[in-house]
Amino acid sequence: MSAFSAIGEEREIDREEFTPTLEPQATWCPGCGDFGVLKALKQAMPEIGRNPDEVLLVTGIGCSGKLNSYFESYGYHSIHGRSLPISRAAKLANPELEVIAAGGDGDGYGIGGNHFMHTARENHDMTYIVFNNEIFGLTKGQTSPTSPKGHKSKTQPHGSAKDPVRPLSLALTSGASYIARTAAVNPNQAKEILVEAMQHDGFAHVDFLTQCPTWNKDARQYVPYTDINEADEYEHDPTDRDAAAAMASEAEQALYEGEVLTGRFYVDSDRPSYSEEKQAIGEMPEEPLAERYFDDDYEWERTHDLLLDRHK
């Protein structure tokens, strides 16, 4: 019998289970795109059939890091840029959990960029939502890794001399097996993409465009947007890696030219997840490790029996 009876509980899930019944109410600014992520995530939960006690939502620092304050589940509001190493280890410890990591563009593409690259290459079975608003919000409007070249802010008074990070291309190069971009202004697509991302057996990267009406003085709403999987002018096949590379590159460029291209850029359903790879080489048990500590019948190994002979 599992020590974690919330996992796999078969019942109807109501999205309101994920809404805290009392305060704290979200403290994001009116019109903030972060509300769109929260709403889409709550809507996606009943569709994947997960309840609050079997979901672990790990966040970084920033406005986006507050997500699990307003989302009722096991939450881990960690430190700047480190949501991925914490969350992927939790998934290894108990693969039956639904593990989601979330953070901003500074958190994921800046300070945590190394973790992003490596978590993607390992293809952990988890979802990573990056709130991309092209600005540092909580510290009041500094230039971020995705701010366009020439972006002026108090810390970049003459405009940024840097080309922005290309998040979709970076995810693809690093090895993510599901790559999508959606926007807070497109709630239906956002919800569908989050459902797919959570159902995908591998590392799913969702670059979520979240407008910042307070600090991004251009106050871009990411409209109009074009869904590359539906629009006639794009016959994009997300299972084709080369096509995905070209499409990602085009979308990244287009964003800075005022055109918002969203949708699924890359989907590789065949690639085994990291847990499957580890299990295949005998470096990870088939049963969730976390269960073992609650199993009174488990016979724990002793080094005295196992390892001491070589020292005699």
Place this chain on the structure above:
Amino acid sequence: MTDHELMWRIAGGSGDGIASTSQNFAKALMRAGLHVFTHRHYPSRIRGGHTYTEVRAKPEPVRSRGDGFNCLLALGDSFARNPQEDAYYGDEEVKPLAENLDELNEGGVIVYDTGLLDSDDIPNFEQRVEENNWHVYPLNLREIARDHGREVMRNTAGVGATAALLGIDLQYFEELMAESMPEKILEPNIEILHYTHDLVEEEFEFTHDLQVPEGSHDEEQVLLSGSDTIAYGALDEGCRFIAGYPMTPWTEVFTIMSQALPEVGGISEQVEDEIAAAALAMGASHAGVKSMSGSSGGGFALMSEPLGLAEMSETPVVLVEAMRAGPSTGLPTKPEQADLEHVLYTSQGDSNRVVLAPGTVAEAYEQSRLAFQLAYGYNIPVILLYDQKLGGELMNVPASHFDREPNPDLGAVTTEEELEDAPHGPGGKFHRYRYDAEDGVSPRSIPGQKGGHFLVTGNEHNPAGHIDEDPTNRVTQMERRMSKLDGVREFLDDKNTQTHMGPEEADYGLITFGSQQGTVREAVDRLNEAGHSVKGIGVSDMMPYPVEEMTAFLESVDEALVVEMNASGQFRGLTQKELGRFGDKLSSLLKYNGEPFEPAEIVAGFEASIEGQDVPDQQTTYVPAAGD
């Protein structure tokens, strides 16, 4: 002394097989009934560079390197750089002979490989041999190895020669070789062993007195390093997850764990950096698996931020820190104890962690186990602080020391049944951080448990884990977290983690922490034999500090000398900070040249200190007490 104990040093270049040969040599002597202890010296290079390992063996327990050594097997550095005239690093090829002579005791034995070493290249060799009454046995070990097998087997030839000169039965070496070598290389090795042994007996007239002493063990012994015992303690506490990034000397623990964990259904992760390593260990621990990570100084610096989160979020985790000489890259393969203040205080905010510094190979096993018991019992990060010396030295320990039950207990966690009756907030969140928790320890739920969800945050938070900046909440939660250290202190008091040495009553004290314990113990014994009134204490609890025990110790002596391997007297400083007095009683003996203390250096340091003189040896430093 020469016929009482053997201090054998095998010297060559990195890559010459010094470590494995010396390990087998030590094990052979252990099997022959002796107590053994090894001391490693190696450069930060893969191929070439002077390397040696010393094996000290005698019939009585041996807990430290000795003073110098009495038998040298110099193989030469087969990977040496080609020396130019006036090269920065000198003639590397002959260093295994040349560099060791200063520490070779009078009357000592030298075996060197004439296949690579020419004594004419050693300045004043003949004169020094005569002056020191050394006994020299030149042998072309390379040629012997080449003729009977392969040149790399010269180490075996050297062991055969040593065995003949010192009267060690070859059977111990044969057995060890048979256990570790495939047949193809076993045969020529055995032949080389015997051939060299017999050749030495036939060709040379022995002029030395040194013989291997005889001894016997009451019970079965095992030969382990501190890295072995730290890993084994973790495994026996049910640790089944490790994450790390390679760095000398912590890599040893990481390697041992990575090889053992798949055998017991555990998980090892080598990751992108040490920030990730510590964060992974915390993530796995949060999800219900006993976990660890670790590094050495530079890598541990990267763990500062996750460490602080572990304190604030009360996520249990064990981090090991294997010190090497700093600052920065420092002396990557040499020991030092200069990261004490680093591990005590790194990360923002008030420290709320446990730091243990085991003193011996056997203690490292016990304290590795204690580290997990404390981390999971109190939901607090625990750091096991050791160094390149303790991690790498081999010592015999009774096998029965490890004959203990495993302890996979997850500590302060809830079950689902307990969660049903546990307090929850109005939103349904489990009160993970209760104000009224017993001993300050509020049990955690594990993700997946029904009715257990709550929020972890690095922000200050209320009982449900929500961010909360209310001053009263702040003070309550701070005081609750800090109070856990009181419980830890009581827990440790029952475990006798400090090691007392010498007589109960004495005029003088020797104080040390961590890996210098065995050497200080030997110094305490020698000083008492020489008529001094000295007792010693090896301290393991760095945080929470054993205030009562140390107060009693310091009140009982007139003066105390603090022995540590760093330049600024960090442990003396900690002692004064924690006790708030005794500044006029505490002097320091420091060493930071990359080598651990020898017992005689501590004896000399003590004698200088009570006579108010400077230490005679430039490699150690004496700092007098305040007011002196």
